[in-house]
Amino acid sequence: MVTIQDVAKAAGVSAMTVSHVLNDHPHVRSETRARVLQAIADLDYRVNVAARNLRTGRTGTIGLAVPEVDRPYFGQLAAEIIAAAARHNLKVAIEQTGASREGELDALALSRNRLYDGLILSTVGLGPTDTDLLKVDYPIVILGERIFDGPVDHVAMPNVEGARAATAHLIERGCRHIALVDGGAQGEEVNVSSLRYTGYRQALDEAGITFDPRLVAPTARFTMEGGAAAARRLVDGEADVDGVFCVTDTVAIGVLRGLADRGVRVPGEVKVIGFDNIAEGAYTVPSLSSIDPDHSLMADTAVRFLARRIKEKGGKREVAREFVSHFTVVARESTAAG
Amino acid sequence: MVTIQDVAKAAGVSAMTVSHVLNDHPHVRSETRARVLQAIADLDYRVNVAARNLRTGRTGTIGLAVPEVDRPYFGQLAAEIIAAAARHNLKVAIEQTGASREGELDALALSRNRLYDGLILSTVGLGPTDTDLLKVDYPIVILGERIFDGPVDHVAMPNVEGARAATAHLIERGCRHIALVDGGAQGEEVNVSSLRYTGYRQALDEAGITFDPRLVAPTARFTMEGGAAAARRLVDGEADVDGVFCVTDTVAIGVLRGLADRGVRVPGEVKVIGFDNIAEGAYTVPSLSSIDPDHSLMADTAVRFLARRIKEKGGKREVAREFVSHFTVVARESTAAG
């Protein structure tokens, strides 16, 4: 293995000068710099990242903990985060938490091992009782709801408002019997399900539509399979349905499939809208209306928050920040009139 | 920061004993071990991974270079690789190459910086002229075609055979005018497109169906958008079409959409089959027939190959291995009879 010492010897300088060249420090005579660079090229020298990490106390890598990368929403989120991190010269290592509390705790532990300079954590399993776990001395950004009072940066979606807009959109298109396909357990904890449920209820109230609990179809997990099963249950049930608000687009794709299984026409008999605006929604048949929360901006903001904390280091800690993204309603065929 | 020395002091032992405990070395009296573990817990000690890496020359992390994580196929592949790597106690850092030669070269350079113990590279851009680049002294596994003669492990799909089976499946279901929606540039280089094209041609020949070049619809990239555009072009063209073999499921989802745009019924007027068997295919309307190459086995094999190379270290280098996955035809609604 060729080290910085070898390069120094070959270039007739000290190791420190090579280091200065490597790190773009200013005070190096351009002639010296050229000689060093030549030696680096000749020897095909590569910095040893482990040694640099040990010395500097940084790894240049951040962790991204998501439930599963193979769900379109998180895959697309990961892609955006990786791109945003690259703009800050940061690498991204992905942890899969399996949407469980244990998985999320594991991800936290990894950062404590200084494997990563910081962590972006997409929470699902952690609850208010875990607040203490986040009172740590390394940078964390939570992607999700502000369920903690602790001093942790948050980047959140406009869940209530988006869900209200989605439901209002169905009402505007003539629906009066609007089902909710959702993660269940509404109102007990603050999470994606409960917030979107809240928005759904608000829209019904505003339109003077009576809430019908028979129209709430829970799905254990946010999967296509769960959505399909929920849709079939709704159709087979006794209550009329003419619209469905789905907690995520992934669930909505399942719902479209479940309705097709029962021969229900969309949007003719039932209209459907999702949440997230994943790329696939533009290509389903019928194409899927959705709420677009601007993932790109969320990813960029999360990385910016984290990079700021990483830089802050030992100095004064800034106050925790929160960013709630905006959204737009994307109307496609699944909520078309008629 | 609490170091191994602090733990040693607190436990009344030397740093080495702590190290032995940390690394599960056998010769430690259980009483001593208990005292050390207690001290670790008391002080909330965490190993410094950078220091360990420097000392051992390993990072415990492998790189996974894929074109884009936000395409379902690669997202699902990444999830499988991460799971398989976890079984070998390896972390996975994801690099996005953007399906370009430059991106793939960058990913290779990262491993040379010893950021990763090894690299799984899903090639798209590298060609036979880049063989030299892979003659490196660190572990690499290529996920894709055996386009190099170099001593590099490969894990490949049964591209020709799978494509032939897919096309034969359409023929068996009564199709006689079978289009190919594909990446273009067939036959010039050995890549996914050219191999699947070969399989398509073989199946036609075997069935005595004359190849019609008007039925080949190239898409610049393997996207839903490209698939939709290709399908519209096919329908608008002058040649009859009653079946479409799509180079990937992602493209096939686009094709289903493009056919819907033109009011073509699937499978009534045109039957469609894809390749990859991504999860979404079971939930499209109509659901998508496909070739399933057993990703899980491929991911597991790729990680096993890489782990073996990593262990091999300075010792004798084993010969390069190649693994070609098997496949099954998954028949769903999009190729149903009638």
Place this chain on the structure above:
DNA sequence: TTGTAGGCGTTATCAC
């Protein structure tokens, strides 16, 4: 079964 010495390759500090 436990401890001592030394160095992995880099960079911060400060001197020249």
Place this chain on the structure above:
DNA sequence: GTGATAACGCCTACAA
């Protein structure tokens, strides 16, 4: 503008 020195925290040898 350049260089000597001293860590960073851990683990491989070997000794006790």
